[in-house]
Amino acid sequence: MIDTTAAILVTVVTAATPLVFAAIGELVTEKAGVLNLGVEGMMLVGAVCGFATAIATGNPAIAIIVAMIAGAVMAFLFGVLTLSLLANQVATGLALTMFGVGLSALIGQDYVGTPIKALAKLDIPVLSDIPLLGPVLFGQDFLVYLSLAMVAGVAWFLKSTRAGLILRATGESHDAAHALGYSVIGIRYLAVMFGGAMSGLAGAYLSLAYTPMWAENMSSGRGWIALALVVFATWKPGRVLVGAYLFGGVTILQLHAQGAGFAVPSQALSMLPYLATIVVLVVISRDSTRIRLNAPACIGKVFHPER
Amino acid sequence: MLLKLEPRGETSRAMVYLTPLLAIFLTLVMGAILFALLGHDPLEAMYAFFIAPISSAYGLGELGVKATPLILCAIGLAIGFRANVWNIGAEGQLTLGAIFGGGLALWFYDSDSIFLLPAMALAGALGGLAWAAIPAFLKLRFNANEILTSLMLTYVATLLLSLLVHGPYRDPDGFNFPESRLFEDSALLPVIVEGTRLHLGAAVALFAVLAAWLILSRSFIGFQIKVIGLTPAAAGYAGFRHSSLVWLTLLTGGALAGLAGLFEVAGPIGQITPVISPGYGFTAIIVAFVGRLHPVGILGAGLLIALSYLGGETVQITMGLPQAVTGVFQGLLLFFLLACDVLIRYRVRWTLGAAKEAKGTAS
Numbered sequence: 299m300i301d302t303t304a305a306i307l308v309t310v311v312t313a314a315t316p317l318v319f320a321a322i323g324e325l326v327t328e329k330a331g332v333l334n335l336g337v338e339g340m341m342l343v344g345a346v347c348g349f350a351t352a353i354a355t356g357n358p359a360i361a362i363i364v365a366m367i368a369g370a371v372m373a374f375l376f377g378v379l380t381l382s383l384l385a386n387q388v389a390t391g392l393a394l395t396m397f398g399v400g401l402s403a404l405i406g407q408d409y410v411g412t413p414i415k416a417l418a419k420l421d422i423p424v425l426s427d428i429p430l431l432g433p434v435l436f437g438q439d440f441l442v443y444l445s446l447a448m449v450a451g452v453a454w455f456l457k458s459t460r461a462g463l464i465l466r467a468t469g470e471s472h473d474a475a476h477a478l479g480y481s482v483i484g485i486r487y488l489a490v491m492f493g494g495a496m497s498g499l500a501g502a503y504l505s506l507a508y509t510p511m512w513a514e515n516m517s518s519g520r521g522w523i524a525l526a527l528v529v530f531a532t533w534k535p536g537r538v539l540v541g542a543y544l545f546g547g548v549t550i551l552q553l554h555a556q557g558a559g560f561a562v563p564s565q566a567l568s569m570l571p572y573l574a575t576i577v578v579l580v581v582i583s584r585d586s587t588r589i590r591l592n593a594p595a596c597i598g599k600v601f602h603p604e605r
Numbered sequence: 606m607l608l609k610l611e612p613r614g615e616t617s618r619a620m621v622y623l624t625p626l627l628a629i630f631l632t633l634v635m636g637a638i639l640f641a642l643l644g645h646d647p648l649e650a651m652y653a654f655f656i657a658p659i660s661s662a663y664g665l666g667e668l669g670v671k672a673t674p675l676i677l678c679a680i681g682l683a684i685g686f687r688a689n690v691w692n693i694g695a696e697g698q699l700t701l702g703a704i705f706g707g708g709l710a711l712w713f714y715d716s717d718s719i720f721l722l723p724a725m726a727l728a729g730a731l732g733g734l735a736w737a738a739i740p741a742f743l744k745l746r747f748n749a750n751e752i753l754t755s756l757m758l759t760y761v762a763t764l765l766l767s768l769l770v771h772g773p774y775r776d777p778d779g780f781n782f783p784e785s786r787l788f789e790d791s792a793l794l795p796v797i798v799e800g801t802r803l804h805l806g807a808a809v810a811l812f813a814v815l816a817a818w819l820i821l822s823r824s825f826i827g828f829q830i831k832v833i834g835l836t837p838a839a840a841g842y843a844g845f846r847h848s849s850l851v852w853l854t855l856l857t858g859g860a861l862a863g864l865a866g867l868f869e870v871a872g873p874i875g876q877i878t879p880v881i882s883p884g885y886g887f888t889a890i891i892v893a894f895v896g897r898l899h900p901v902g903i904l905g906a907g908l909l910i911a912l913s914y915l916g917g918e919t920v921q922i923t924m925g926l927p928q929a930v931t932g933v934f935q936g937l938l939l940f941f942l943l944a945c946d947v948l949i950r951y952r953v954r955w956t957l958g959a960a961k962e963a964k965g966t967a968s
Contacts, residue, residue, distance in 0.1 A: 383610075384947055389939075392939075393943060396887060396888075396932065396935060396939065397939075400932020400936050401936070403929035522756050526753045526757075563772065565767045569761045572760045572761050573761060576749070583747055586748045589748065
């Protein structure tokens with residue numbers, strides 16, 4: 299019984315980890331005042347590039363780095379359009395997702411069905427043998443720990459560093475930040491590319507660790523769920539973690555319910571994560587004052603120094 | 606920075622029409638490079654992609670078949686986008702149209718009434734409308750972002766369709782295949798051009814283009830949509846009800862997408878299958894933007910994007926290229942269009958040259 303519970307909890311963590319990466323990256327992007335709806339596309343390109351690199355080199359570390367670079371390059375493209383060429387952020391984000399879906403399918407066509415060894419679990423000696431808590435806390439792959447460190451790092455960066463303060467100022471009032479002499483466009487490029495790298499990492503986690511394989515559209519909406527998580531977290535890093543684990547829980551619960559052979563059709567259970575996203579979004583957004591107070595004031599707005 | 610953007614006094618009318626052409630040109634250039642990278646003769650591949658599919662009457666008919674759902678969805682989306690209502694769940698609304706309208710065809714399977722087809726169209730439109738009503742309600746009542754809710758509902762709709770074709774909609778004599786019975790003639794859209802698959806739905810799409818054009822350019826509602834999209838504050842002062850426009854745009858978009866979905870199952874497919882659309886609802890977003898959110902522009906953009914679907918199929922069959930090329934082309938086109946759009950409101954200046962010029966004239 300303890301073993302089954304531990305196994306379920308371990309999978310909840312692995313299901314949540316890609317959401318943590320993608321959402322924390324998007325949080326930083328949005329804190330700088332940019333709304334990038336291309337998370338899903340960047341994730342897919344990261345997933346396929348990471349997978350292809352892992353096949354070619356056999357080295358998961360290089361694969362993960364390549365996936366992050368791929369995500370960042372996609373985000374850079376978004377930056378060129380929205381920051382330098384002042385395109386509409388919503389439309390460009392949608393374009394990025396559609397482009398990413400197509401591009402990843404094109405790159406990945408020869409890899410469909412190729413098996414790969416999953417990223418190794420660390421299994422810290424002695425500690426991971428503790429019943430229940432051992433495997434959950436000490437028996438994960440290193441990306442899980444990285445995701446936790448990333449949340450803590452972003453929380454510290456935004457709250458306690460000067461650079462974090464400047465980034466937040468850029469998102470709250472780009473005109474004021476500009477008047478103070480900060481490069482609004484430069485800061486936003488960095489924030490957007492950080493978001494892209496994190497989305498790429500989230501994708502790599504999917505194709506290297508969570509389900510070690512490549513399939514077209516394998517992120518199946520996780521990029522969009524990550525976007526909803528940022529709203530759910532009211533732009534606070536710690537709450538991203540809570541939200542992601544909640545969604546990991548729903549995902550795994552419905553998988554186990556399908557396995558246990560409930561009298562409910564499997565498709566109805568598969569709807570649960572998406573329905574949960576809607577419910578969560580509704581519950582959080584209901585209080586429009588709270589959203590207004592927490593959302594970066596300049597989100598989605600075009601910045602041009604001469605306007 | 607070498608490039609500098611200088612705001613124009615007013616938007617350039619010429620650029621509004623020129624930038625889509627420029628974007629198409631750039632996409633073609635990138636496409637040729639892409640084909641070369643994939644190891645094919647670019648010219649041959651471009652011919653196979655863009656010319657070969659429409660060099661026969663049948664091919665032209667197919668172009669109309671593919672353009673029909675794209676245009677119907679894009680018209681609905683464009684009305685919303687104009688008013689800053691971001692419904693991106695047309696794919697789900699399309700699916701619900703097929704579920705409702707197609708369900709009616711299965712329910713009255715033995716009927717040969719001439720009213721069956723109109724009733725199916727009505728049910729399809731209502732299905733899409735109902736699905737779009739959810740994000741509208743959640744947005745107005747709970748302030749929930751319609752981008753995310755309409756998209757999540759698309760995943761739910763796809764799963765619902767899968768559930769139905771594996772269960773109640775399944776053909777009783779179909780050896781457990783997840784497909785419905787083939788529709789009877791009374792439930793199928795008549796073909797309007799002999800020797801092609803071009804069906805009555807294409808005429809309806811054309812009618813929708815005209816109707817939307819008239820409504821958007823000539824009616825008070827069209828004016829309200831325009832004002833609310835350009836300056837929401839002014840719309841508020843003028844007393845336009847924001848909520849009724851959200852309802853109107855989302856429900857119209859949903860109904861048109863639902864109709865598109867029904868036309869697919871009652872037209873080219875002729876039954877209900879687990880997959881009824883290769884992403885028409887998403888691609889329609891590109892169609893709406895390339896068509897400048899204008900009904901007539903959408904007609905042209907719809908035909909162009911429909912060609913990219915046909916081209917993708919052709920190069921897959923004749924040259925063994927992956928069908929994903931289509932998606933890349935479509936994404937690139939929207940990218941280039943958004944990038945070129947900067948020319949409408951800004952002049953691009955080379956700052957190095959401009960600096961010298963400023964010194965010389967000293968004005």
